[in-house]
Amino acid sequence: MASSLVLIAAALLALASSWQQAIAYDPSPLQDFCVADKNSPVRVNGFPCKDPMAVTPDDFFNAAMIIDKRRDTNNKVGSNVTNVNVESFPGLNTLGISLARIDYAPLGVNPPHIHPRATELLTVLEGTLYLGFVTSNPNRLFSKVVKKGDVFVFPKAMIHFQMNLDHDKPAAALSSLSSQNPGVITIASAVFGSKPPISDDVLAKAFQVEKKLIDWLQSQFWDTNY
Numbered sequence: 001m002a003s004s005l006v007l008i009a010a011a012l013l014a015l016a017s018s019w020q021q022a023i024a025y026d027p028s029p030l031q032d033f034c035v036a037d038k039n040s041p042v043r044v045n046g047f048p049c050k051d052p053m054a055v056t057p058d059d060f061f062n063a064a065m066i067i068d069k070r071r072d073t074n075n076k077v078g079s080n081v082t083n084v085n086v087e088s089f090p091g092l093n094t095l096g097i098s099l100a101r102i103d104y105a106p107l108g109v110n111p112p113h114i115h116p117r118a119t120e121l122l123t124v125l126e127g128t129l130y131l132g133f134v135t136s137n138p139n140r141l142f143s144k145v146v147k148k149g150d151v152f153v154f155p156k157a158m159i160h161f162q163m164n165l166d167h168d169k170p171a172a173a174l175s176s177l178s179s180q181n182p183g184v185i186t187i188a189s190a191v192f193g194s195k196p197p198i199s200d201d202v203l204a205k206a207f208q209v210e211k212k213l214i215d216w217l218q219s220q221f222w223d224t225n226y
Contacts, residue, residue: 029094035059036086036093046181047086047093060091067101070172078108078164086180098180104129104164104171111186112161118182120154120175122162127171133160159187193221 035055036047050059062084071080085098092098098118102110104127112134122131124146132143133154145165146152154160156178164171191198192214200214207214 033060033091034094036090038090047090049093050090062089067099067174070170071101071103073103073105073108073170077111078105079103079110079162081110081184085177085182092180095180096178098177098182100175100177101125102162102173102175104162104173106164106166106168106170108164108171110162111188112159113184113186114157114159115154115177115179115182115184116157118177118179119156120160120177120182122152122154122173122175124148124150125172125174127169128165129162129171129173130165131160131162133158189221192217195222197222 031049031052033052033055034047034049037050038047040048042048066084066088067082071082073080080103082101082103083098084092084100086092089098102122104110126148128145128147130143130145131152132141134141135158144152162173191203197218200211200218203214204211
């Protein structure tokens with residue numbers, strides 16, 4: 001009897017574990033498509049579906065000029081990211097994919113950031129980039145210098161970055177991401193530019209620096225847009 005109870009408990013535990021694992025990820029689509037209805041008053045985890053009978057070919061189309069043109073990189077970090085995700089392309093809703101074009105000024109940087117919901121596959125369109133990602137603790141760096149045509153993958157939710165190594169030429173890359181809404185958290189602006197700000201006591205202790213340095217860094221990020 002005791003052994004039977006142990007077996008039953010083990011089976012229930014296994015079922016519970018598999019169920020928790022299953023719901024940790026987006027479920028597979030239950031229909032051919034679910035074009036996002038951005039005007040719906042319904043609030044769900046994502047976007048509700050547009051009436052299939054009202055869907056047109058244009059819902060699955062995005063003009064080439066959105067990612068075919070070089071973008072202005074005249075900003076503090078010298079880069080510009082153009083996203084093609086469900087926010088601008090409703091046909092991507094529930095499909096688990098999106099794109100981004102990244103333009104870099106000479107020596108421009110796409111600062112360390114994460115995509116909390118996506119793996120990123122980057123292809124260099126032009127130029128030479130130094131890029132890499134950092135693992136979870138103990139924080140190992142994987143970096144590489146890549147050139148036109150090279151491909152590099154950034155695993156989901158890992159801190160990663162890119163820098164154009166050319167002193168006098170721009171660079172560009174095209175990224176595919178494994179989510180229709182990958183999200184982005186830029187590390188420096190999240191830590192020093194959050195609203196309301198993180199206590200300078202906390203940051204001074206965490207970074208082991210004086211509070212006046214933290215205060216200065218926070219002042220730099222409050223009006224900064226990447």
